[in-house]
Amino acid sequence: MSRIFPPIAAALLALAPAGAAAASDQPDGAEAYRGACAGCHGAEARGDGPLAILIAVPTPDLTRLAAAAGGRFPRWEVIHAIDGQTGLRGHGGPMPIFGALMSGDMVLIEDPGQGLTAVSARIVAIADWLESIQRSD
Numbered sequence: 001m002s003r004i005f006p007p008i009a010a011a012l013l014a015l016a017p018a019g020a021a022a023a024s025d026q027p028d029g030a031e032a033y034r035g036a037c038a039g040c041h042g043a044e045a046r047g048d049g050p051l052a053i054l055i056a057v058p059t060p061d062l063t064r065l066a067a068a069a070g071g072r073f074p075r076w077e078v079i080h081a082i083d084g085q086t087g088l089r090g091h092g093g094p095m096p097i098f099g100a101l102m103s104g105d106m107v108l109i110e111d112p113g114q115g116l117t118a119v120s121a122r123i124v125a126i127a128d129w130l131e132s133i134q135r136s137d
């Protein structure tokens with residue numbers, strides 16, 4: 001998976017230092033969230049989407065992920081929760097329900113565990129948007 005487009009990666013990394021909003025053609029994370037996540041996690045990501053009551057597993061509030069992780073937004077855990085590597089039951093287990101999110105542009109970003117890794121640009125945009133709405137109150 002990793003080191004697929006080194007020149008593009010270098011350009012993207014230059015434009016987008018860890019977690020920051022990147023080039024103007026980056027997918028809109030808020031919009032992608034509304035389309036793929038809000039049904040369960042809620043419009044404000046507080047775990048209260050209309051489908052949440054249909055699922056046996058409680059749907060978490062996604063605005064407190066940083067607070068739960070000691071103040072640091074767990075960017076990679078969020079990315080892997082979406083891309084299926086975590087195998088969350090609420091996301092369809094190891095065959096995630098977000099195939100459409102993973103088509104489209106990929107970006108290379110630094111995974112602390114694996115080095116440069118290709119990730120769907122839309123998934124990164126969703127993770128960045130979620131990071132922007134974290135709260136501690």
Ligand code: HEC
Binds near residue numbers: 036037055077088090
């Ligand atoms: C079908 C309903 C559903 C959809 C759609 C959904 N989720 Fe979830 N999500 C869940 C449930 C239920 C859990 C609880 C964990 C589990 O499955 O055991 C969860 C867990 C998570 C977690 C882990 C939270 C934690 O506390 O560790 C993250 C992050 C997450 N979802 C992000 C997303 C994102 C981003 C999207 C959109 C791409 C999304 N989810 C779409 C139902 C959903």
